[in-house]
Amino acid sequence: MNEKDPLRSVLHEWEAPAPSASLDTRVRAAYRAWRRPTFWERLWSFRVSIPVPVLAAAVLLIAAGLWLERRSVPPQRPAPVAPAAIGYMTRLETSGFQPLPDGEIRIIRSGVKK
Amino acid sequence: MAEDDSRLLTEARRGDESSFLSLYQRHRTPLFRFAWRLTGSTAIAEDVVQECWVLILQQDRFRADCGSVRGYLFGIVRNLAFQRLRISDRESDERLDGETDSGPFEEVLAAERSQAVARAVAALPPLQREALILFEYEELSLEEIAQATAVDIGAVKARLHRARETLRRRLAPLMATRPAQGRWS
Numbered sequence: 001m002n003e004k005d006p007l008r009s010v011l012h013e014w015e016a017p018a019p020s021a022s023l024d025t026r027v028r029a030a031y032r033a034w035r036r037p038t039f040w041e042r043l044w045s046f047r048v049s050i051p052v053p054v055l056a057a058a059v060l061l062i063a064a065g066l067w068l069e070r071r072s073v074p075p076q077r078p079a080p081v082a083p084a085a086i087g088y089m090t091r092l093e094t095s096g097f098q099p100l101p102d103g104e105i106r107i108i109r110s111g112v113k114k
Numbered sequence: 115m116a117e118d119d120s121r122l123l124t125e126a127r128r129g130d131e132s133s134f135l136s137l138y139q140r141h142r143t144p145l146f147r148f149a150w151r152l153t154g155s156t157a158i159a160e161d162v163v164q165e166c167w168v169l170i171l172q173q174d175r176f177r178a179d180c181g182s183v184r185g186y187l188f189g190i191v192r193n194l195a196f197q198r199l200r201i202s203d204r205e206s207d208e209r210l211d212g213e214t215d216s217g218p219f220e221e222v223l224a225a226e227r228s229q230a231v232a233r234a235v236a237a238l239p240p241l242q243r244e245a246l247i248l249f250e251y252e253e254l255s256l257e258e259i260a261q262a263t264a265v266d267i268g269a270v271k272a273r274l275h276r277a278r279e280t281l282r283r284r285l286a287p288l289m290a291t292r293p294a295q296g297r298w299s
Contacts, residue, residue, distance in 0.1 A: 007278060007282050011251075013231050018143060019160060023160045027164050027167050030168050031167070
């Protein structure tokens with residue numbers, strides 16, 4: 001079965017044609033049809049079909065809901081504070097307050113006895 | 115290359131189109147030639163090659179430790195081609211009748227010699243024919259032919275030997291004469 005075998009030379013006189021370019025197109029299309037799309041490809045091409053009457057009804061409902069909500073909201077006023085609801089009240093009366101003329105200010109931490 | 119083929123196939127199955135195209139470009143012409151020589155029809159050979167690529171993607175049966183991707187591909191093409199031949203029971207008329215053309219004497223002579231070889235190969239029993247085509251024209255190794263045809267290497271050698279002996283007898287007149295001048299210069 002070497003290269004100089006006369007049978008081999010004769011056999012190679014039978015030449016095959018090349019495949020056509022359309023084969024490439026067909027195979028590529030077959031691959032794309034087989035391949036599962038990625039998440040983003042699926043997301044991008046995601047479609048939902050809704051009948052027009054259903055879509056129109058949904059739009060009308062949303063619009064009506066928004067309109068009613070806007071009309072039913074009363075003008076806002078500051079809420080009065082009920083004194084009875086408050087348990088403790090601290091009042092600071094500073095009238096007549098005078099600092100000591102030669103007073104020495106000492107800062108004492110809470111809980112420290114001197 | 116076998117490892118590279120295997121990697122490309124894995125990536126193609128994951129959805130990488132460029133890997134698929136690399137693998138396809140590498141094997142498209144040999145696969146087409148093989149299918150064409152088995153079926154004798156360009157249209158059927160292209161259908162077979164297309165179907166082969168769809169099958170190798172759909173089926174996850176290839177195992178790298180059981181042979182090469184090339185041998186696996188040729189095996190698929192071989193099975194598909196024989197399926198088509200069984201269905202259509204077609205003889206290779208398209209190939210044998212379509213190539214006679216008027217022209218310079220050397221071209222006509224070369225075409226006649228080519229057709230004589232084609233007829234002699236087509237007349238071989240199918241199992242011998244496929245072994246001879248894979249070995250002589252597509253240069254597959256004996257191991258790859260065994261993988262593609264699902265037999266052991268001993269059977270491949272026996273088929274090749276018988277095919278070559280048959281062809282040596284049938285093509286003896288051609289071997290005794292030189293091909294047309296200019297074609298092999």
